[in-house]
Amino acid sequence: MKEIEKLRILLPHWIEHNAEHAAEFREWAERARVAGHEGPASDIALAAEEMGWVNEQLAAALEKLGRG
Numbered sequence: 794m795k796e797i798e799k800l801r802i803l804l805p806h807w808i809e810h811n812a813e814h815a816a817e818f819r820e821w822a823e824r825a826r827v828a829g830h831e832g833p834a835s836d837i838a839l840a841a842e843e844m845g846w847v848n849e850q851l852a853a854a855l856e857k858l859g860r861g
Contacts, residue, residue, distance in 0.1 A: 797858060804855040808848045815844035 818841035826834035 801855065801858055804851050804858070808851050808855075811844050811848050811851070815841040815848075818844070 818837050822834045822837035822841065825831075825837060
């Protein structure tokens with residue numbers, strides 16, 4: 794398999810995987826908030842938000858590669 798073909802397969806996987814992590818981050822941010830740890834909760838929530846930006850960049854890369 795050529796490297797670019799492999800990348801076309803990996804990018805959607807990474808995007809999905811990141812989305813799953815972001816959802817888990819949001820869940821744990823809320824748990825930290827409920828436990829009274831607003832600072833860490835905010836940091837974790839920001840990490841979840843930034844995962845959205847990361848996925849936008851990965852989706853842009855996939856779009857530029859085309860579908861094959």
